[in-house]
Amino acid sequence: MRPIKSPQNPALNIKLLLIIVIAAFLLLFIFRSTFLSPDQMIAQSSSTVSAGAAKCSPTCSKIPSSISQALIHYTTSTITPQQTLKEISVTSRVLDQHSPCNFLVFGLGHDSLMWHSLNHAGRTVFLEEDGAWIHQISRRFPMLESYHVSYHSKVNQANDLMRVGKGPECTAVSDPRYSMCQLALKSLPSVVYETRWNVIMVDAPTGYYEEAPGRMTAIYTAGMMARNGGGGGETHVFVHDVNREVEDKFSREFLCEGYMKKQEGRLRHFVIPSHRDDSNIPFCP
Numbered sequence: 001m002r003p004i005k006s007p008q009n010p011a012l013n014i015k016l017l018l019i020i021v022i023a024a025f026l027l028l029f030i031f032r033s034t035f036l037s038p039d040q041m042i043a044q045s046s047s048t049v050s051a052g053a054a055k056c057s058p059t060c061s062k063i064p065s066s067i068s069q070a071l072i073h074y075t076t077s078t079i080t081p082q083q084t085l086k087e088i089s090v091t092s093r094v095l096d097q098h099s100p101c102n103f104l105v106f107g108l109g110h111d112s113l114m115w116h117s118l119n120h121a122g123r124t125v126f127l128e129e130d131g132a133w134i135h136q137i138s139r140r141f142p143m144l145e146s147y148h149v150s151y152h153s154k155v156n157q158a159n160d161l162m163r164v165g166k167g168p169e170c171t172a173v174s175d176p177r178y179s180m181c182q183l184a185l186k187s188l189p190s191v192v193y194e195t196r197w198n199v200i201m202v203d204a205p206t207g208y209y210e211e212a213p214g215r216m217t218a219i220y221t222a223g224m225m226a227r228n229g230g231g232g233g234e235t236h237v238f239v240h241d242v243n244r245e246v247e248d249k250f251s252r253e254f255l256c257e258g259y260m261k262k263q264e265g266r267l268r269h270f271v272i273p274s275h276r277d278d279s280n281i282p283f284c285p
Contacts, residue, residue: 081111087267104197106218107204129205147189151205151213171283173227173275183220203240219250226272237270258285
């Protein structure tokens with residue numbers, strides 16, 4: 001999620017569109033002001049206010065500040081989220097059905113404010129490997145709940161970790177903190193283990209070159225938290241960048257092709273049931 005460099009989108013000049021809309025509004029206002037008498041304008045204004053007051057109940061409230069900030073940010077920024085509209089729409093539909101919910105995101109980036117807003121009134125937690133990036137984003141958007149985490153496995157260790165992950169210690173469903181599996185992340189913030197997550201997004205760590213931290217452990221741990229979730233039910237798990245070898249192979253192996261509901265572009269969507277109350281459920285269907 002954290003960008004390598006700030007991407008530009010010249011095909012969609014939002015600022016130009018806003019200027020056009022505002023200019024059109026001003027022209028319309030000038031036109032109406034020219035051809036309406038002062039009495040007509042006052043009468044029309046009073047009528048509009050009365051109608052609005054009649055429709056608005058005492059419980060009417062303004063748009064939540066988190067959503068208004070997101071609207072302002074994305075309409076005035078030239079930096080766009082790294083996921084495509086179609087990819088974002090897959091997760092958005094799930095959040096629309098389940099929010100407010102508990103949403104865990106591996107990664108902190110230009111789309112974080114959007115995810116926070118789409119889960120309005122829910123809890124959205126971001127896990128990020130770059131402390132300086134967390135500080136930068138937190139200064140701009142203090143409402144985002146983010147934590148610094150460390151990943152100790154690298155992309156070039158993926159093949160060895162895949163072999164390890166097929167052992168019995170890694171297919172046994174348990175709390176990742178106490179797992180014997182080398183793939184389990186055991187030192188995440190306590191809130192990660194103590195919360196029943198409804199939706200999980202894996203879009204970090206970096207994972208784009210051999211020596212970079214890989215997403216092997218994040219994918220495995222997301223799947224294990226979904227299986228270990230108490231109270232039954234299902235967890236929606238999303239993995240981004242499945243065009244890359246690690247994300248492709250590890251999501252198929254540890255989130256299971258049998259649980260995959262959809263792939264849109266570089267995004268895969270899995271729905272994993274809780275295994276906690278039924279030890280007879282196989283690791284993969």
